[in-house]
Amino acid sequence: MAARRNPDRFGLSPAYKQGGLDGLCGLYAAINAIHLLTAPVRPLSAACTAALFECGAAWLNERGLLLAAVTDGVDEDAQYAMTRLLAEETEQMISASLSITRPVEPDESFQRRKLLSVIDAGLAQRAVLIVSLGGTYSHYTVLSGRSETRYYAYDSDGIKWINRQNLGVLAARSRKRHQIGKSGLVRMSLTES
Incomplete structure (x- = not known):
């Protein structure tokens, strides 16, 4: 099983929160993933985090x-x-x-077993995964760890965890509450220089 990285257990500051009316969860997910990975090694200051937000907003604007x-x-x-x-x-x-990286190739077969395997392997290697949730929500979140039954989230909208049994592949007939497409998985890991 992957090492459990439940942010609440390690005294990390809460994930940066998006506003109640905006759709900037993709920007916040990127910043929160970076924040989570760098915190144990070299925490980003509030000024650095604000600069990342400004950079992302400028990129979107351009x-x-x-x-x-x-x-x-x-x-x-x-x-x-x-x-x-x-x-x-x-x-x-x-x-x-x-x-x-995107851990699933565009032409690769993608079923629920593969989805869970990719997430579990990434977390076991101390990576985090930015996932684009479809289904009940249309939302980007960061998966940071797992237990036997749940994935821990480090999320801009306050989601703390997602039940593994509720996670499935984005497909027309899927009944899973949370659905992820193959291009909706982004793996991020840290290598100290």
């Missing part, structure tokens, strides 16, 4: 995506590109290297 992001959120490709940019900005702020 691409004409800011208004849509505020009202409706961003698609998975834009969220991935923004996460990569924020990781590069973080690397310039601190002496650490962040690895950002």
Whole structure:
């Protein structure tokens, strides 16, 4: 089983929260994933975190995506590109290297077993996963650890955990409460420099 990284157990500050009316969960998920990974090694200051937020907002604005992001959120490709940019900005702020990947190839078969395996493997390797939840919610969150029955979330909207049994693959006939597509998984890990 993966090492349990329940943020509440380690005295980390709470995840940064998004506003009640905006759709910026993709930006917050990227910042929260970076915050969670760097905290044990080199915590980001409030000024650095604010600079990351500004960088992400500027990136969205430059691409004409800011208004849509505020009202409706961003698609998975834009969220991935923004996460990569924020990781590069973080690397310039601190002496650490962040690895950002999509762990499932576009042409790869993707079923629930594969989804859970990818998440479990990432968490076992002390990575975090940004996931795009479909189904009940349309929301990006960060999976930070697990127990036998739950994944722990480090989330901008206050979600603390997701039951494993409620997680499935985004598909037309899925009845799972939380559904993830293959491009909706982003793995982030830290390598000290």
